[in-house]
Amino acid sequence: MNTVETRRKRLAEAMADAGVDALVLYGNAWQNDYLRYAADFGILEGEGIAVVRRDGETTLYLDHPLEAERAFAEWPDGEIRLARDLVGEVAGIIERLGNSRVAAGPARHLPYGLVRSGKRFEDATALIDRLLMVKAKEELECVRKAAAVADEGYAVFCAAARAGRPDYALIAEIEAFFRQKGVDDNFMIIGVGGPEVRGMAPPSGKLLKTGDMVTTELTPCVGGYYAQICRTLVVGEPSDAQQRAFAVFREALEAGIAAVRAGVTAADVAKAENDVFRQYGLGNYVTSEYTRVRGHGVGLFPDTKPHILEDVTTTLEEDMSIIVHPNTYHPEVGYIVLGDTLIVREDGSECLTRTPRHLFGTSVGGEGR
Template sequence: MSKAQELIKNEGLVGMIITDPYNMRHISGFRGGEGALYISATQQVLITDSRYTEQAEKESDFTIVQEHRGHTREQIFAECLAKEEGTLAIGYEDQSLLCCQFDKMAKAMPVKDWVPMGGKVDALRRIKTAEEIEYLAQAEHIGDVAFSKILDFLRPGVSELEVAAELEYQMKKAGAEDLGFNTIIASGLNSSMPHAIPGKKKLEAGDFVTMDFGCKYEGYCSDMTRTVVLGKANDKQKEIYNVVLEAQLAGLAAVKAGKTGKEVDKVARDIITKAGYGEYFGHSLGHSVGLFIHEKPGLAPSDETVLQAGMIETVEPGIYVPGFGGVRIEDMVLVTEEGCRNLASSPKELIEL
């Protein structure tokens, strides 16, 4: 019995419909992302169209059913239901399914009880297998390679867009199949915006340059941030950088199975607050990573989830001062019983270029 079928049994359901592409990949092995799954104790059906049927047959051991205008997804679901016995209680992914899609299913299927699954299906992805950990480690290693190459590229006159393009090129050259998310390059005053969009601004002497980037390897994401100074750092830049570095190292040391996300976040946040920069650290300390870049649980003031060995978390404190600039340092780590294994190896001491 698969984990998805165990979930169905534990929730007292007849079956479950999966539409989130990341959960489809995790449960069925199918990477195409277009389609849906129907799962019950006796059926595992993958529905997709002619663009992906051959791929699906190669990647998944589910029964593949092709949808088209004369045989719609909703009709296929109804056919699956006709093979079931008992009260028709069906689980669905209310956090990702569009209302119009749900309305189509509800009209076509004789379901007595539609049961929203919340984050229960996503939770099946929290503990990574050895194979998943290997893919995630390789994705982070590709980021390390790209960072080592980008340092020689950074110089006054180069635009943020050019830096982003070069980082992305280096990740692809090192084996990335795609980006994990849109690359963030923030220089000078722009670095006070945690998720600044790379623009035409050119790097200048004295700038903080924050680079937040990641790739996908075998579908699994990486996430890394490094901040450097173009030229010599001034005293204020050194102060802020060193506070963030101290907080990041303390956060890494606090990660361990049995700790809550809230407890780990507090360790790093207290250091930044004590240094007088608490108001300039607005986001959480970290998040889980897997097939999707932002997964749960997180390292956050409100997250009381207990960390377990096999989870992947980022540790990424930052200080962002409007009108001055900002610093973020981020590594991706594997939670273990003893602490954590850092999947990143790029240097974190202040680099002055």
Template structure:
């Protein structure tokens, strides 16, 4: 069970708000508005520790004083208030009347809006109408940076997610057999994750041979002997997402599938080998891609065949991308997955990766699942 004791809650809440307000002071912000549309609720969860379901929500954090939460869904207001981190709540309507009243009372000179890029025009206009002389800036990076450094409490949640990842993958392997539709395989995994307490799960899959170029939602395709079945499964536990990337073969792996695994495993190891506090996402991606370049597969590292070489984890399932050109610094206590998932002509699209937390001396892999090319049925030692 999650530790929701008064002492743990108070310490975690104080840590988060102290971190956020320190960042606000550095940027000269009098007010922070953390916006959360229906598909991006990570900032609302970070500041309220409440699971909301409305189409839009906001948490207003003044430089001094108590925060206020707003949601388009009345039921969310009770959920947020009951959780106790933000006790003042109000309905969020298209005109933002309650929000504008509060902003007028605060009379800020400088307002930062996290996810300002996604803010509906009606709410953006409500803010500028309420405080027409205030400077309004994006604060997306402020909260991204604050959430990147995980507390002990957060790492405990993510270790729970890691255990559920491993259990989900074990179920995936256990039910693999010829003739099974992809959607049945995913349904079995989803049922296991929910049985273990997952709030949600993001999962992609692909099955087949060297013609497979990427993953999708499950289809009705029936698994065949010799198929390599690739997946990334990403359960959410108490708000925190974590991902495992693996591939398995229905039956015995071919020489090509084994060679593909060896290539991808070397790339994972190369990415992990450079992880330490202060490394950049760019440097991790370069380490992975250089393995492909070494063997003549560099063209498969670009946008034509792949998206990223990993990404951050936390209250959002797909945080800072591990990709060449992204010079975001990965500090101690950042959590992300190293996964060089891409297509090559060796055996088609391959999926392999482990989530890690950056430690003072390097990294810690958060899952215990073996990094091997799984085969089914697996031989049992005598």
């Protein structure tokens, strides 16, 4: 069974269990996971809604003519409709479902026009979120492939990083590599510099110079599934201060990974990471002032639930795929990232990331190693 068939079967089972007759799943290129679970199409432009009936019949409505044409080409088995008036057409479809039980999601992102169209929806968020978090074997295979490409991509990134190059040239190298590998999408941000750097963002034209730390997270997508790698390199040779700081992050990552197993909570993993920082007097730097999350789920969305935070009580289950990344600011040297993608197992985790947990350096004027 391929991933699409697997998802369709799981979706039908979940709908039957919940007694739901139809699902209305919205998506765009930012929030694509709900839509993609039901429809095997990676939307780029415009917006889409999948209507899933209890018998598994799924119709994908797209409002952009080029995207509808692309969907016909890329998903030849799909039932696709160009719906320029997306909200009006889908509201009409739902109306015709009569007194059926209809659930819709993601609740926050549903078009306001659909919500106020008169039909009352149940919230499908919990139903879909669970399917997104706990994955089938076929889905995990895609995550594995994405993690392998992420490793390859980071090697390309290291080779591209050298003094004098602008930050966006590194993105150009990576994206070209990913396109050549048939990777359709990638989430990626970058940071370049020293203690003045507080996080990562899109490239701004900064030229790499000796001593700069270059942080990135690469998140390639294979078959719709994302995996992530976070690493830091230094242009030239890492200084003693940079190495000392990095050692704390490596210890935190390893503590976080050691905490991962089915049955623990996301909070347990975050606490294991953060305790290492606290142990070194860096507890202030694991707060929201300096960092967002200590990891997160990966799958059909690059940054999905569960978020690894000390106040998130979601229990980790076998076959969840997550990244543990104790990324944050270090007061002496600046922002550092380090993270590996894992699959949660009954008694621990399967680490998919193969790139060594090193603070990489480049020889001055030469390529990364």
